[in-house]
Amino acid sequence: MDEMTRSRAANVVRPRTTRSHKGMYGRVVIVAGDEHFGGAAIMSATAAVYAGAGLVTVATAAVNHAALHARLPEAMVCTWTDAMLPQLLAQADVVVVGPGLGDSAAAHVVLQLVLDTVRTPQSLIVDGSAIDIMAAGHQHQTGTAQTVWTPHAMEWQRLSGIAIANQTVAASQAAAAELPGVVVCKGAPTVTLDGHVAFRNTSGGPAMATGGSGDTLTGIIAAFIGQFGYSLAVVAAAVWVHSAAADMVARSQYVALPTAVSAALPTLMAQLSHSNAE
Ligand SMILES: NC(=O)C1=CN([C@@H]2O[C@H](COP(=O)(O)OP(=O)(O)OC[C@H]3O[C@@H](n4cnc5c(N)ncnc54)[C@H](OP(=O)(O)O)[C@@H]3O)[C@@H](O)[C@H]2O)[C@@H](O)CC1
Ligand SMILES: Nc1ncnc2c1ncn2[C@@H]1O[C@H](COP(=O)(O)OP(=O)(O)O)[C@@H](O)[C@H]1O
Ligand SMILES: [Mg+2]
Numbered sequence: 001m002d003e004m005t006r007s008r009a010a011n012v013v014r015p016r017t018t019r020s021h022k023g024m025y026g027r028v029v030i031v032a033g034d035e036h037f038g039g040a041a042i043m044s045a046t047a048a049v050y051a052g053a054g055l056v057t058v059a060t061a062a063v064n065h066a067a068l069h070a071r072l073p074e075a076m077v078c079t080w081t082d083a084m085l086p087q088l089l090a091q092a093d094v095v096v097v098g099p100g101l102g103d104s105a106a107a108h109v110v111l112q113l114v115l116d117t118v119r120t121p122q123s124l125i126v127d128g129s130a131i132d133i134m135a136a137g138h139q140h141q142t143g144t145a146q147t148v149w150t151p152h153a154m155e156w157q158r159l160s161g162i163a164i165a166n167q168t169v170a171a172s173q174a175a176a177a178e179l180p181g182v183v184v185c186k187g188a189p190t191v192t193l194d195g196h197v198a199f200r201n202t203s204g205g206p207a208m209a210t211g212g213s214g215d216t217l218t219g220i221i222a223a224f225i226g227q228f229g230y231s232l233a234v235v236a237a238a239v240w241v242h243s244a245a246a247d248m249v250a251r252s253q254y255v256a257l258p259t260a261v262s263a264a265l266p267t268l269m270a271q272l273s274h275s276n277a278e
Contacts, residue, residue, distance in 0.1 A: 002198065009272060027093045030048065030056065030057070030096040031098075031111075033101075038068070042072065044099045046216070048220070065077050096218045097111060099218055107129060111133055123225045151183070173193055201239050207254065241265070245264040
């Protein structure tokens with residue numbers, strides 16, 4: 001099994017060219033946050049912006065819009081039933097679906113819209129409640145998007161059928177081989193795999209055991225794919241950066257608040273890109 005280390009992550013986070021514009025760094029659409037879980041959408045979107053995504057739009061329940069603008073004016077917003085959502089999804093480089101999505105009829109409908117719309121070369125990150133809905137067999141991935149699944153151990157048990165106690169790398173690789181794309185088996189440590197190769201994460205720790213850490217990771221993965229392309233190594237580098245930012249916070253904080261982790265991303269990514277530039 002390979003290891004995702006600081007130096008390998010630094011190879012991904014390359015310096016930006018002078019002639020940059022935001023269209024070069026990914027149009028990200030985040031479909032998340034029903035009326036109970038608005039925080040998940042805000043944390044995912046915050047992480048996507050702070051990890052360098054070019055443009056971020058959040059499709060979330062209307063009740064979350066004011067809070068989102070208050071915390072993250074950089075993000076644009078719409079609802080799940082907005083007439084412009086299908087076009088936004090079709091024009092996105094990367095789509096995240098699932099953080100705080102819930103299990104309502106509306107959640108099932110918007111998930112199916114995403115699955116029917118997002119196609120390669122677009123990338124699709126499936127997290128949280130979207131994993132649960134798909135695991136329950138209600139909906140299948142009809143598109144052929146470049147996919148990243150981000151289950152924690154219980155979500156992976158639901159999706160793969162492997163009991164948490166039996167989630168060895170070999171068992172997870174076999175299950176991942178039956179799924180399209182990359183699987184981020186979140187845990188301590190997180191292992192990122194594609195049915196053939198696996199990267200064990202070398203950063204992170206128990207300060208991350210708090211609600212919102214996984215929502216935050218989805219935004220970082222989306223921003224990394226938008227800037228650095230879709231590959232197992234880029235996803236594993238995003239996992240490393242997420243956990244390394246948490247380690248920075250945990251040096252002086254007992255718990256690595258997901259919003260504090262996002263706030264640490266621009267500094268950490270600057271350090272990595274400078275080391276890459278040397
Ligand atoms: N602020 C917001 O809006 C937030 C919104 N959120 C949104 O909430 C939605 C539900 O996501 P969820 O992860 O909270 O619930 P679920 O999928 O049922 O899993 C928890 C169950 O699994 C069990 N479990 C056992 N082992 C485990 C392990 N190693 N890792 C993890 N779990 C393990 C665990 O066992 P127990 O704790 O009972 O021992 C418990 O029974 C989702 O859409 C998410 O995005 C959250 O992100 C939080 C902040
Ligand atoms: N003890 C730990 N060591 C390392 N990483 C951890 C630990 N506890 C939680 N994490 C990380 O925190 C995140 C939790 O994801 P998840 O359970 O989906 O959170 P959320 O509440 O946002 O849904 C994962 O990336 C996981 O690897
Ligand atoms: Mg989660």
